Amino acid sequence: xxxxxxxxxxRITKAERTRARLIEVATxxxxxxxxxxxxxxxxxxxxxxxxGSIYYHFASRDEIMRAVLEGGVGGxxxxxxxxxxxxxxxxxxxxxxAALGAHLKYTLxxxxxxxxxxxxxxxxxxxxxxxxxxREYAAIFADLLAEAQAKGLLRPGFxxxxxxxxxxxxxxxxxxxxxxxxxMAPADIxxxxxxxxxxxxVK
Amino acid sequence: xxxxxxxxxxRITKAERTRARLIEVATxxxxxxxxxxxxxxxxxxxxxxxxGSIYYHFASRDEIMRAVLEGGVGGxxxxxxxxxxxxxxxxxxxxxxAALGAHLKYTLxxxxxxxxxxxxxxxxxxxxxxxxxxREYAAIFADLLAEAQAKGLLRPGFxxxxxxxxxxxxxxxxxxxxxxxxxMAPADIxxxxxxxxxxxxVK
DNA sequence: GGCAATAACGAACAAATGTTAGAATCGATC
DNA sequence: GATCGATTCTAACATTTGTTCGTTATTGCC
Numbered sequence: 001x002x003x004x005x006x007x008x009x010x011r012i013t014k015a016e017r018t019r020a021r022l023i024e025v026a027t028x029x030x031x032x033x034x035x036x037x038x039x040x041x042x043x044x045x046x047x048x049x050x051x052g053s054i055y056y057h058f059a060s061r062d063e064i065m066r067a068v069l070e071g072g073v074g075g076x077x078x079x080x081x082x083x084x085x086x087x088x089x090x091x092x093x094x095x096x097x098a099a100l101g102a103h104l105k106y107t108l109x110x111x112x113x114x115x116x117x118x119x120x121x122x123x124x125x126x127x128x129x130x131x132x133x134x135r136e137y138a139a140i141f142a143d144l145l146a147e148a149q150a151k152g153l154l155r156p157g158f159x160x161x162x163x164x165x166x167x168x169x170x171x172x173x174x175x176x177x178x179x180x181x182x183x184m185a186p187a188d189i190x191x192x193x194x195x196x197x198x199x200x201x202v203k
Numbered sequence: 204x205x206x207x208x209x210x211x212x213x214r215i216t217k218a219e220r221t222r223a224r225l226i227e228v229a230t231x232x233x234x235x236x237x238x239x240x241x242x243x244x245x246x247x248x249x250x251x252x253x254x255g256s257i258y259y260h261f262a263s264r265d266e267i268m269r270a271v272l273e274g275g276v277g278g279x280x281x282x283x284x285x286x287x288x289x290x291x292x293x294x295x296x297x298x299x300x301a302a303l304g305a306h307l308k309y310t311l312x313x314x315x316x317x318x319x320x321x322x323x324x325x326x327x328x329x330x331x332x333x334x335x336x337x338r339e340y341a342a343i344f345a346d347l348l349a350e351a352q353a354k355g356l357l358r359p360g361f362x363x364x365x366x367x368x369x370x371x372x373x374x375x376x377x378x379x380x381x382x383x384x385x386x387m388a389p390a391d392i393x394x395x396x397x398x399x400x401x402x403x404x405v406k
Numbered sequence: 407g408g409c410a411a412t413a414a415c416g417a418a419c420a421a422a423t424g425t426t427a428g429a430a431t432c433g434a435t436c
Numbered sequence: 437g438a439t440c441g442a443t444t445c446t447a448a449c450a451t452t453t454g455t456t457c458g459t460t461a462t463t464g465c466c
Binding site: 173 | 238239296356357358360361362365366368369370371372373374375376377379380387391392395396398399400401402403404405
């Protein structure tokens with residue numbers, strides 16, 4: 001049992017823990033400050049490690065960013081899918097509300113998109129991978145809209161892909177102006193958007 | 204006439220022309236690439252000047268950015284006000300459409316907001332000034348919404364400031380996904396948004 | 407306890423950055 | 437055409453950046 005205990009514990013090697021901690025710390029730093037302003041040395045310092053040691057875990061700074069991005073989009077996807085699953089039986093529009101709500105919540109909480117997505121300057125390889133992930137993420141919302149349309153819930157004459165991007169953009173951009181100290185909860189913003197989306201604002 | 208011609212021409216001193224060219228070039232570079240990635244040397248090269256010479260016209264790199272930002276927001280404001288003026292007699296909502304259209308057009312054409320507004324890292328002084336400008340800009344749209352409400356055009360129960368930010372955010376974010384090569388014109392996107400905003404998408 | 411592998415250190419590197427300052431050049435005025 | 441200020445160049449600077457590498461410490465295993 002000693003051996004198995006040891007082995008069981010070292011299924012997670014120390015390097016993996018350090019790597020995870022680095023990603024965690026880097027993510028936080030990237031959120032708090034911009035994508036620049038965050039140097040390898042700052043990440044190292046925040047992770048209580050020396051700058052050079054980072055290169056035992058990552059081949060380059062860009063690989064750290066890749067990991068952070070991947071975690072970010074992946075996390076958002078997980079949360080959104082979970083939120084949809086929680087209202088599994090509901091109508092497409094109610095599931096869309098749940099999805100948009102989760103999207104906003106994640107975006108606000110991680111202050112993710114606006115700070116990090118603005119990184120087009122990634123090496124092509126990484127950028128392609130990131131955009132593929134992004135497309136998969138967008139497809140979740142596109143599917144819900146398509147389903148609503150298929151069920152005849154929507155008025156005709158809309159370009160659904162534009163609608164989707166406008167709606168998601170409105171929420172994504174919320175990270176730029178949302179004030180957590182204010183009286184408004186993220187869910188309120190989602191509701192407001194859904195009201196606009198469904199009924200419109202005009203009498 | 205020679206003298207007067209000379210004098211009239213040199214009312215705009217050479218320095219002013221160079222300075223203007225620098226702002227112009229820097230704006231373009233900031234748009235095409237991120238706010239980082241654009242070094243003083245690259246601005247200089249694009250303006251057919253040597254790096255050191257820039258400091259005859261600007262005290263620091265941040266002052267260049269300040270000028271670019273100011274020009275950007277100022278330009279957008281000018282365009283939006285012009286668009287509103289062109290439909291002066293129309294209803295608040297039609298003027299709002301014109302305003303949002305101009306906003307989108309400027310944002311897309313200059314690829315402005317998403318790349319440049321993301322610069323929170325500006326020195327406090329500059330940032331404050333920039334955000335003041337931004338508030339004035341937002342007020343244009345807020346006023347139109349308020350007027351619509353005052354005229355009883357809107358359904359009750361909306362937080363107009365949230366509506367405004369969602370709508371502007373949707374368009375601002377469009378710069379991230381809009382494809383100029385596609386079949387869709389900026390005006391189409393504005394129309395789509397206005398349809399959502401006014402009538403909603405649901406049957 | 408000792409050995410090999412793993413992980414982290416720490417000093418150095420070259421390249422790039424913003425910035426400065428003195429010399430050179432331009433351009434208008436006498 | 438000489439003069440003098442306005443404008444630009446050139447060459448350097450101090451820092452900071454990402455990265456490398458030989459060395460040291462730690463860890464897991466016999």
